[in-house]
Amino acid sequence: MNEQKENIQSIEGPEIELFESEEVQKHPDREKKRVLLIYVKTVDDRLSFRVRENELIGKFKIHAMRRFGLDVSQAPQYFFLYQGRRLDESKTFEHEQISNKAELFLKNEPAVG
Amino acid sequence: MSGEELTEFIPKQVDQLKAEAEHLGISEVFCQGLAVFVRFRLSLTDKTYVMRCLYYENSMHPIAAVCFVNPATLADEGGTNWPDDRSGALKRTNNPPFVCIPGVYEYHYQYHTGAPVLRQHLDLVNVVSDIIGLVSK
Numbered sequence: 001m002n003e004q005k006e007n008i009q010s011i012e013g014p015e016i017e018l019f020e021s022e023e024v025q026k027h028p029d030r031e032k033k034r035v036l037l038i039y040v041k042t043v044d045d046r047l048s049f050r051v052r053e054n055e056l057i058g059k060f061k062i063h064a065m066r067r068f069g070l071d072v073s074q075a076p077q078y079f080f081l082y083q084g085r086r087l088d089e090s091k092t093f094e095h096e097q098i099s100n101k102a103e104l105f106l107k108n109e110p111a112v113g
Numbered sequence: 114m115s116g117e118e119l120t121e122f123i124p125k126q127v128d129q130l131k132a133e134a135e136h137l138g139i140s141e142v143f144c145q146g147l148a149v150f151v152r153f154r155l156s157l158t159d160k161t162y163v164m165r166c167l168y169y170e171n172s173m174h175p176i177a178a179v180c181f182v183n184p185a186t187l188a189d190e191g192g193t194n195w196p197d198d199r200s201g202a203l204k205r206t207n208n209p210p211f212v213c214i215p216g217v218y219e220y221h222y223q224y225h226t227g228a229p230v231l232r233q234h235l236d237l238v239n240v241v242s243d244i245i246g247l248v249s250k
Contacts, residue, residue: 041136043233081242084138085156086249103136110243112202113213113220 018050021059029054036093039103040064040080057096058089064106074108081105116170119147123168123175126237133238137245149177150187151241155196157249162196163187164244166237169218174230177237178218179244180210196248203247214247216240 166177192205
């Protein structure tokens with residue numbers, strides 16, 4: 001039983017609070033979904049997060065912005081860059097094939113001249 | 114920044130970019146004189162591009178002019194090797210083409226001369242990831 005639990009959950013970073021949106025908390029397969037350790041970088045900072053793989057990228061972005069102290073009303077101006085691609089906010093980590101210990105860049109749209 | 118200062122500044126920027134390369138989808142970063150070449154594959158189109166970031170001696174700030182070059186020969190062939198861009202930042206049809214965002218030489222020294230130069234504009238990882246973000250749109 002314990003082994004099975006370890007298989008579906010990341011054992012790293014247990015001290016980091018798990019972010020779960022209401023939808024994920026209520027999801028019938030919640031316990032079957034892995035918990036990922038995710039690193040997020042901004043220009044100035046880098047933070048670690050724990051998130052379930054069926055979490056929506058868009059929900060997670062808002063949570064991450066709050067943790068970085070960013071103004072969430074500006075959320076449409078921010079996006080995640082991962083391995084040279086923008087992540088689709090309407091998809092989950094699972095759908096976007098984000099692996100455990102992935103490093104995402106939280107970027108804001110530059111002013112275009 | 115003098116040429117001597119640039120020869121100290123550029124390798125530091127290159128090292129930082131190499132450290133982040135995997136996370137940005139960059140396959141190669143290398144330096145030739147005052148130019149830094151960044152090879153990356155754009156998932157959106159499954160094409161490979163090479164960005165050349167060229168620093169100029171004696172400019173007030175160490176900000177590179179950015180263009181896209183032939184991935185095989187590294188030659189600057191105008192707008193030929195530039196990715197499509199829906200943001201409007203990549204002025205590929207201009208002569209010469211340029212990237213018009215903060216942190217790029219032409220933006221600060223030709224088209225928006227009063228725009229402030231912030232710390233992140235001198236950070237090559239930030240500028241390169243901005244451009245990759247734009248062309249991934």
